[in-house]
Amino acid sequence: MKIKAQVCMVMHLDKCIGCHTCSVTCKNTWTNRPGTEYIWFNNVETRPGVGYPQEWENQQRYRGGWTLRNGKLTLRAGGPATKLANIFYNPDLPALDDFYEPWSYDYDALINSPQQKIQPVARPFSSITGEWMDTPKWGPNWDDDLAGGPEIAARDPNLKHLQEHVAMEFESAFMMYLPRICEHCLNPSCVASCPSGAIYKREEDGIVLVDQDACRGWRFCISGCPYKKVYFNWNTHKAEKCNFCYPRIEAGLPTVCSETCVGRIRYIGVILYDADRVREAAQVQNEKDLYPAQLSVFLDPFDPTVIEEARRAGISDAWIDSAQRSPVYLLALKWRVALPLHPEYRTLPMVWYVPPLSPMLTVMPNSERVGPMDIFPTIDQMRIPVEYLASLLSAGDTQVIRTVLGKLWAMRVHMRHHKTGEEVPNQLYHDIGMPAEELERMARLLAVAKYQERYVIPTAERGADPDLVYVQGACSLESIAPVEGFIPSVSVNKPQ
Amino acid sequence: MNLFFWVILPYITVTILVLGLLVRYNFDQLGWSARSTEIFEKRQLKWGSLLFHWGILAAFVGHVVGILIPIAVYHGLGISNEMYHRGAILLGGMAGLAALIGLVILTVRRLTHPRLRRHTSFADWLTTVVLLVVIGLGDWITLGHNLYATPFEYRTTVGPWFRGLFVFSPHAYLMTGIPLVFKIHIVASYVFWMIFPFTRLVHIISVPFAYLRRAPILYRSRLRYRPQS
Numbered sequence: 001m002k003i004k005a006q007v008c009m010v011m012h013l014d015k016c017i018g019c020h021t022c023s024v025t026c027k028n029t030w031t032n033r034p035g036t037e038y039i040w041f042n043n044v045e046t047r048p049g050v051g052y053p054q055e056w057e058n059q060q061r062y063r064g065g066w067t068l069r070n071g072k073l074t075l076r077a078g079g080p081a082t083k084l085a086n087i088f089y090n091p092d093l094p095a096l097d098d099f100y101e102p103w104s105y106d107y108d109a110l111i112n113s114p115q116q117k118i119q120p121v122a123r124p125f126s127s128i129t130g131e132w133m134d135t136p137k138w139g140p141n142w143d144d145d146l147a148g149g150p151e152i153a154a155r156d157p158n159l160k161h162l163q164e165h166v167a168m169e170f171e172s173a174f175m176m177y178l179p180r181i182c183e184h185c186l187n188p189s190c191v192a193s194c195p196s197g198a199i200y201k202r203e204e205d206g207i208v209l210v211d212q213d214a215c216r217g218w219r220f221c222i223s224g225c226p227y228k229k230v231y232f233n234w235n236t237h238k239a240e241k242c243n244f245c246y247p248r249i250e251a252g253l254p255t256v257c258s259e260t261c262v263g264r265i266r267y268i269g270v271i272l273y274d275a276d277r278v279r280e281a282a283q284v285q286n287e288k289d290l291y292p293a294q295l296s297v298f299l300d301p302f303d304p305t306v307i308e309e310a311r312r313a314g315i316s317d318a319w320i321d322s323a324q325r326s327p328v329y330l331l332a333l334k335w336r337v338a339l340p341l342h343p344e345y346r347t348l349p350m351v352w353y354v355p356p357l358s359p360m361l362t363v364m365p366n367s368e369r370v371g372p373m374d375i376f377p378t379i380d381q382m383r384i385p386v387e388y389l390a391s392l393l394s395a396g397d398t399q400v401i402r403t404v405l406g407k408l409w410a411m412r413v414h415m416r417h418h419k420t421g422e423e424v425p426n427q428l429y430h431d432i433g434m435p436a437e438e439l440e441r442m443a444r445l446l447a448v449a450k451y452q453e454r455y456v457i458p459t460a461e462r463g464a465d466p467d468l469v470y471v472q473g474a475c476s477l478e479s480i481a482p483v484e485g486f487i488p489s490v491s492v493n494k495p496q
Numbered sequence: 497m498n499l500f501f502w503v504i505l506p507y508i509t510v511t512i513l514v515l516g517l518l519v520r521y522n523f524d525q526l527g528w529s530a531r532s533t534e535i536f537e538k539r540q541l542k543w544g545s546l547l548f549h550w551g552i553l554a555a556f557v558g559h560v561v562g563i564l565i566p567i568a569v570y571h572g573l574g575i576s577n578e579m580y581h582r583g584a585i586l587l588g589g590m591a592g593l594a595a596l597i598g599l600v601i602l603t604v605r606r607l608t609h610p611r612l613r614r615h616t617s618f619a620d621w622l623t624t625v626v627l628l629v630v631i632g633l634g635d636w637i638t639l640g641h642n643l644y645a646t647p648f649e650y651r652t653t654v655g656p657w658f659r660g661l662f663v664f665s666p667h668a669y670l671m672t673g674i675p676l677v678f679k680i681h682i683v684a685s686y687v688f689w690m691i692f693p694f695t696r697l698v699h700i701i702s703v704p705f706a707y708l709r710r711a712p713i714l715y716r717s718r719l720r721y722r723p724q725s
């Protein structure tokens with residue numbers, strides 16, 4: 001057993017209102033520099049839709065993540081030798097147009113406009129070429145709220161799995177939001193794809209980072225990540241990715257995207273896992289077994305032998321305590337209502353999603369209203385097809401989705417009975433496998449939990465710093481940040 | 497004059513190369529990269545980069561074969577001069593042409609694509625021009641001079657002079673009688689090595705062979721000071 005700790009996130013999709021605050025605050029913090037205009041470490045996609053970059057889930061095209069070859073786990077795009085042979089031109093690399101060409105506006109025209117009859121306009125110009133760009137063809141969230149219409153939404157790779165809904169008729173149209181950041185995977189294919197060894201997983205908290213000094217710009221991590229969450233900075237010619245706001249995490253604070261989330265959909269906590277079992281779990285034959293296999297690498301933070309082993313591995317009591325109070329432990333492991341995004345990519349992603357409930361498409365026959373025991377038959381009537389959610393969150397296993405939605409619905413039925421006094425049969429708790437007290441705890445965590453309960457983040461070990469007085473109050477970026485102005489940055493001006 | 501071009505200048509070149517690399521390596525890790533432009537344009541890069549790189553790598557092997565390996569070795573192996581030159585012109589010519597065609601595609605790509613034009617630095621243009629000159633002259637030597645005139649026996653002149661540089665006894669007289677294109681090609685290649693540390697060319701010495709042998713998943717400890725057990 002090799003115990004490591006992982007800081008993970010859960011996103012409760014029922015509560016996401018698609019406001020993009022997370023994306024914007026992350027951008028203002030991390031990607032507001034030349035070279036990163038098109039980069040969104042956090043982005044929110046409307047589903048069904050093509051996503052960002054377009055059709056990122058189409059692994060026939062981008063060939064990210066892992067696959068089994070003769071039963072052995074290998075990178076889909078090929079191992080080290082194949083990579084070196086393709087180093088002069090990476091056929092799988094997404095190009096700028098797969099994301100979008102970023103632009104800004106000529107705000108000076110507004111500020112300096114003389115008084116005139118007609119409103120002045122701020123013309124858009126490309127942040128890459130500096131040329132006027134009067135008709136952008138694609139942009140961030142171009143298809144927000146299904147605005148791309150049936151043509152664009154139908155290009156969603158997940159729709160391939162559900163024949164009857166492909167038509168996207170108005171009556172059966174459905175929509176949900178999917179906020180995405182780097183998954184900080186347990187078995188990260190970006191790390192395995194990097195020829196320079198510049199990407200690594202931090203031993204203490206599992207955050208996956210790119211060493212900017214060591215990166216040589218060979219660009220295989222970008223195509224190697226199946227979630228397309230590593231980006232190429234065209235100004236520094238190096239790779240960049242979501243860093244889980246590690247200076248904040250080290251200080252015990254939630255990430256910027258979580259902190260600023262309007263819907264309070266995000267939870268952050270520690271999970272203990274056995275690093276020795278990761279490969280085995282990523283290698284199971286059947287894709288539908290990947291989700292249970294992923295759960296099996298986690299360890300029970302209350303088990304005395306686990307605690308003892310963790311201490312021996314150098315994990316402090318503060319971290320063990322956090323692991324015991326972790327909201328991620330509760331949602332993903334104990335109650336099992338949070339699921340991994342696309343487990344079939346075999347990277348063991350560490351950002352978990354509670355699937356959204358949705359209204360029923362047709363009313364149950366012969367019934368005025370839906371009773372407490374009508375849960376399971378009606379789940380398949382929900383507006384968001386179970387098959388669609390299964391394609392996103394459980395490698396196509398619809399039973400997993402039904403179970404989770406059942407628990408979420410039962411929680412609502414149970415909480416409603418407090419107000420309505422309606423009798424809830426014991427059979428219900430039995431069917432979903434959760435007693436009433438657990439449902440109440442879950443309702444509290446999902447609906448009313450405050451900051452301290454949603455974010456249980458231990459501060460990072462500082463004991464090894466040689467001069468604690470000197471570094472107190474300092475940010476962990478300080479020792480590695482480049483000297484101001486060291487990389488001459490290119491700024492693109494508007495056309496004259 | 498001979499002394500300057502064939503003894504002094506080579507050592508100046510090496511000095512700039514070594515010192516430049518040391519300085520850059522120690523002070524500019526952040527700028528050390530292949531400076532890929534694939535994100536801006538893929539279609540032309542595919543042909544340009546593949547032809548150029550495979551061509552230039554084959555040409556590099558050709559230089560090892562032709563310059564570093566003494567002629568006596570070939571004679572010992574029973575390879576006649578005529579056989580050698582036929583092979584060198586055929587294989588070297590193919591490699592050289594691939595590199596040149598690839599580089600021309602890359603140059604045209606840089607000139608015509610607005611995104612690339614906007615973001616090509618002085619160092620990038622310099623690299624491109626120097627490589628065009630060096631490779632152009634190299635191709636002229638192999639396919640022009642050696643094919644239409646008689647093949648020039650560089651293995652008894654340029655080869656021994658070049659090897660002499662490494663043991664600090666270069667003989668400038670070996671180079672006096674060689675054709676002018678050879679001379680310009682060699683002097684142009686000095687420029688290539690001189691600009692090497694200050695351009696994207698440094699990517700060549702970072703070829704990640706270690707990747708073939710390392711563990712797929714890498715962990716690093718945050719506590720840098722903790723001894724790795």
Ligand code: HEM
Binds near residue numbers: 530552602603627
């Ligand atoms: C095995 C060794 C080499 C490797 C792995 C390598 C790799 C690369 C890579 C990844 C790029 C970026 C391509 C892109 O835009 O995406 C590149 C560009 C370039 N390389 Fe190399 N290279 C090697 C050897 C060489 C050599 C020997 C030369 C010249 C003597 C060279 C000259 C160049 C030039 C000039 C470019 C820029 C091409 C352009 O965009 O116009 N490379 N190389």
Ligand code: SF4
Binds near residue numbers: 182183190208
């Ligand atoms: S999601 Fe993050 S950790 Fe996982 S492969 Fe992509 S970049 Fe790497």
Ligand code: SF4
Binds near residue numbers: 041242245255
């Ligand atoms: S964790 Fe930080 S860097 Fe990553 S997406 Fe959220 S705000 Fe951005």
